[in-house]
Amino acid sequence: MTAEAGFIDVIMGVGILLAAAIMMGELFSRIHLPVVLGQLIAGMIIGPFALGAFLLHPNTGESILQIGPEVRALGEIGAIVILFMAGLEMTPKEFLRGGKASFTVGALGVVVPFIAGFIVFQHFGFDALQAMMIATALTATSIAISIQVLKEFNKIKSPEARLIIAAAVVDDILAIAVLSVVASFGGADALDTVDLIDVTFTILKILAFFAIILIVAIFVIPKVMTTRLWKSTGSIEGIATASFFGAAAIAGSLGLSPIVGAFAVGMALSATAVLQKVEKFASRIGLIFAPLFFAIIGAQVNFTTVNLDILMLSGVVIAIAIATKLFGCGLPSILFLKDKAAGMRVGIGMISRGEVGLIVAGVGLSSGVLTGDVYTTIVIMVAVTTIITPIWLRLDYRKEKRMLY
Numbered sequence: 265m266t267a268e269a270g271f272i273d274v275i276m277g278v279g280i281l282l283a284a285a286i287m288m289g290e291l292f293s294r295i296h297l298p299v300v301l302g303q304l305i306a307g308m309i310i311g312p313f314a315l316g317a318f319l320l321h322p323n324t325g326e327s328i329l330q331i332g333p334e335v336r337a338l339g340e341i342g343a344i345v346i347l348f349m350a351g352l353e354m355t356p357k358e359f360l361r362g363g364k365a366s367f368t369v370g371a372l373g374v375v376v377p378f379i380a381g382f383i384v385f386q387h388f389g390f391d392a393l394q395a396m397m398i399a400t401a402l403t404a405t406s407i408a409i410s411i412q413v414l415k416e417f418n419k420i421k422s423p424e425a426r427l428i429i430a431a432a433v434v435d436d437i438l439a440i441a442v443l444s445v446v447a448s449f450g451g452a453d454a455l456d457t458v459d460l461i462d463v464t465f466t467i468l469k470i471l472a473f474f475a476i477i478l479i480v481a482i483f484v485i486p487k488v489m490t491t492r493l494w495k496s497t498g499s500i501e502g503i504a505t506a507s508f509f510g511a512a513a514i515a516g517s518l519g520l521s522p523i524v525g526a527f528a529v530g531m532a533l534s535a536t537a538v539l540q541k542v543e544k545f546a547s548r549i550g551l552i553f554a555p556l557f558f559a560i561i562g563a564q565v566n567f568t569t570v571n572l573d574i575l576m577l578s579g580v581v582i583a584i585a586i587a588t589k590l591f592g593c594g595l596p597s598i599l600f601l602k603d604k605a606a607g608m609r610v611g612i613g614m615i616s617r618g619e620v621g622l623i624v625a626g627v628g629l630s631s632g633v634l635t636g637d638v639y640t641t642i643v644i645m646v647a648v649t650t651i652i653t654p655i656w657l658r659l660d661y662r663k664e665k666r667m668l669y
Contacts, residue, residue: 277329278338278556280319281563284310285555300406300619301650303555304643307562314567331564336630340522342557343623347440347523348508349546349554350619351530352539354433365427365600369593370434373614376592377402378442380584388577394638396446397628401642402585403439404620405432406650410613410657417661424606427597428613437527439620441470444515444524447627469518473528480532489536500538501545507533523623561622564629565640574637578644585649589614609660616653621646 285303292302310316316329381399386392414425445466494500508529515525533542594611601607625642628634634642 274334281559282556285559298650303558304562307559308565311563339557339560342553343523344512344526345553348526348530349550351527352534352543355535366430367434369431369596372592373435374403374438377588380588393633397633400442400446401621401624404617405435405614406616406619423601424609428610444470485532486536489538500541504542561626565643566636578641581641581645582648585645612656616650617646
């Protein structure tokens with residue numbers, strides 16, 4: 265196969281994945297299910313281990329949908345774009361203003377799942393690095409779905425809603441930091457023990473990186489990112505794109521996950537006068553890269569290897585995912601809100617793993633840390649928690665409504 269023919273196959277495969285993700289996302293939106301879940305399932309259905317196996321090239325007879333290095337690279341760019349967009353949602357001041365309740369709930373929402381996951385999966389025979397990567401996937405939280413339910417029941421301004429949103433911000437930052445620590449060990453070689461000096465050094469690098477970004481955000485970015493300096497059409501958007509890709513590259517060269525750099529630049533730009541223009545631009549590129557990322561994640565799930573062992577492991581991962589968020593986020597929320605029902609709703613609202621969980625799975629697979637079976641298990645966990653969170657939250661609010669009337 266010539267280089268040109270290989271390139272045509274790549275863009276054909278990407279086009280099919282993107283079209284499938286958009287159509288399935290639209291379908292899920294219409295039946296009031298998370299769009300992300302639809303895009304993920306689209307990749308599973310159309311991927312090379314499912315229907316994609318029958319989409320054959322007329323000349324070579326091979327499947328058109330091959331998830332090779334080029335397609336994976338596009339997926340990694342998608343992860344960088346998603347985390348940049350997440351960073352735009354929160355200013356450094358908002359993060360620092362979170363308060364004791366949100367910091368405590370968010371931190372415990374990371375620490376409890378990570379420790380529980382690490383202990384349990386080492387007990388199951390996984391080496392330290394694999395156990396840490398699975399545990400990292402358990403730390404993530406995606407509250408976009410929970411927010412939709414809160415809006416549906418007019419609870420978006422309730423104390424539990426404010427705590428869910430603020431704690432999720434802390435949770436996401438800490439989860440990304442944990443991912444950087446785990447990813448810094450790199451490679452597929454098993455670790456029998458974890459070097460605390462290496463871990464401490466990586467954490468210090470992350471803190472230093474964010475501290476520099478914070479200083480730049482306060483003193484440099486507002487002066488550089490202005491319409492007075494950049495007047496031609498597209499200049500602001502171009503500089504923003506160069507900034508988050510550049511920061512991702514710097515983070516990667518420091519041994520951190522590139523998504524940390526993109527997230528940090530998003531946070532820095534969120535405090536500038538050009539935020540609205542950058543957000544509008546980011547949302548447009550996100551319309552392409554976000555669905556593509558989730559479809560690529562789904563397309564790498566190999567259903568042909570799913571057996572009783574994988575289903576049993578998935579059950580254990582799902583049980584830990586639910587229990588640790590209820591315990592780590594729900595119990596402290598009861599103490600802070602002084603309301604058992606509202607506190608447990610915080611725990612329920614934090615169960616969904618969503619985007620960050622899938623990013624962890626993708627990083628684990630691409631680095632060779634996770635096997636295909638464990639990768640499939642994590643994707644199943646993300647899908648199940650994404651489905652049950654809105655259902656559980658709706659049932660809880662309907663129960664409260666019936667009790668009031």
